[in-house]
Amino acid sequence: MDDTDKLIINQLQKGFPICESPYRQVAEHIGIAEDELLNRLQTLLDDGVLSRFGPMYHAEQMGGALTLAALKVPEERFDEVAEIVNGFQEVAHNYARNHTLNMWFVLATERPEQVESVIEQIERQAGLTVYNMPKIREYYVGLQLEA
Amino acid sequence: MQLDDIDRQIIHATQAGLPLVAEPYQAIAEQLGLTAEDVMQRMAKMQQQGVIRRIAAVPNHYKIGYHYNGMTVWDVEEEHVHRLGQRVAELPFVSHCYQRPRHLPDWPYNLFAMVHAKTEQDAERQIAVIAELLGEDVRRQAVLYSTKILKKTGLRIAG
Numbered sequence: 173m174d175d176t177d178k179l180i181i182n183q184l185q186k187g188f189p190i191c192e193s194p195y196r197q198v199a200e201h202i203g204i205a206e207d208e209l210l211n212r213l214q215t216l217l218d219d220g221v222l223s224r225f226g227p228m229y230h231a232e233q234m235g236g237a238l239t240l241a242a243l244k245v246p247e248e249r250f251d252e253v254a255e256i257v258n259g260f261q262e263v264a265h266n267y268a269r270n271h272t273l274n275m276w277f278v279l280a281t282e283r284p285e286q287v288e289s290v291i292e293q294i295e296r297q298a299g300l301t302v303y304n305m306p307k308i309r310e311y312y313v314g315l316q317l318e319a
Numbered sequence: 320m321q322l323d324d325i326d327r328q329i330i331h332a333t334q335a336g337l338p339l340v341a342e343p344y345q346a347i348a349e350q351l352g353l354t355a356e357d358v359m360q361r362m363a364k365m366q367q368q369g370v371i372r373r374i375a376a377v378p379n380h381y382k383i384g385y386h387y388n389g390m391t392v393w394d395v396e397e398e399h400v401h402r403l404g405q406r407v408a409e410l411p412f413v414s415h416c417y418q419r420p421r422h423l424p425d426w427p428y429n430l431f432a433m434v435h436a437k438t439e440q441d442a443e444r445q446i447a448v449i450a451e452l453l454g455e456d457v458r459r460q461a462v463l464y465s466t467k468i469l470k471k472t473g474l475r476i477a478g
Contacts, residue, residue: 173382173383180376181376181378181383184375184376185375185376185377185378186375187373187374187375188337188373188374188375188376190344190359190362190363190366190374191344191359192342192344192345192355192359193341193342194343194344195339195341195343196341206341210339210340210341213339213376214339216376217336217339219382220379220382221378221379221382221383222376222377222378222379223377223378223379223468223471223472224335224336224376224377224471224472224473225336225337225339225375225376225377226333226334226335226336226337226374227330227333227334227337227362227365227366227371227373227374228371228372228373228374228375228377228473228474229330229334229370229371229372229473229474229476230369230370230371230372230474231474233368233369233370234322234330234370235322236474240417240419240431242426244425254469257469257470258469258470261475261477262475263470264470264471264472264473264474264475265468265470265471265472265473266468266469266470266471267465267466267467267468267469268465268466268467268469269390269463269464269465269466270463270464270466271461271463272425273425273426273463275469276390276463276465277469277470280473280474280475282476282477303422303425303426305419305420305422305426306419306420307417307418307419308417308418308419308420308429309401309404309417309418310416310417311404311405311407311408311416311417311418312408312409312413312414312415312416313414313415314414314415315411315412315413315414315415315435317378317380317383317385317414317435319378319383319384
């Protein structure tokens, strides 16, 4: 990752235009050719430096629901349970964390009632209790990380 | 916002990412049998309505140098949590801040704030700032660092 990649990462975290030739517009802003931007962006995605690039949809604004949930997974079953949890397309993110509650995932569903049903399925398939922690209040979501 | 079938098709076609071609909205339009103008108008409207938070790149924290991604959690008095949550959210290094339910006895924490740092010292400094702000209203606290990203795809709807 060089300075141009960092410029691209920082610029594209801020947002991306909706217009006929949006990459050209961003490339001009950064001061590189459109092809170079497209090639570098592809490489950053292929290398996993970027997890995603595109529209970030907001489940609640679509009439759906979001929740954060956690599991206490026995260490020897960690990979197996991760596979079960990740297998649900409603699981948008999943992280291992250093706590007895060691697996934390976000569910994003199209309809609110799906949250409960996915949690029940995970509990059944994993044989573990899901600690559901839907937000009561959201104070802030944002912040871009400088590369 | 009420989404219709065409909006849903656009969401389905773009939820894994925007095409990496010179005219990405045109490419989506061709795939769905729409005009580029229609796709752009609908996406702009979804963005305006908050259905699209933004069109942007999501970096892998680790790969851009942020190795200390801490979910800081705090057990604060219910009557103070709202006021304190608002103040913690104003700190420039906090990326998410929420009030969430406790699960006693295992999980006594009701205020969550995410911090991201390149070094352990930076993370500890950030956590100390939050602790100082919360002051005597905190009964217990913990920091859960992520040790591995197991999945990071974002929302997916069925086709």
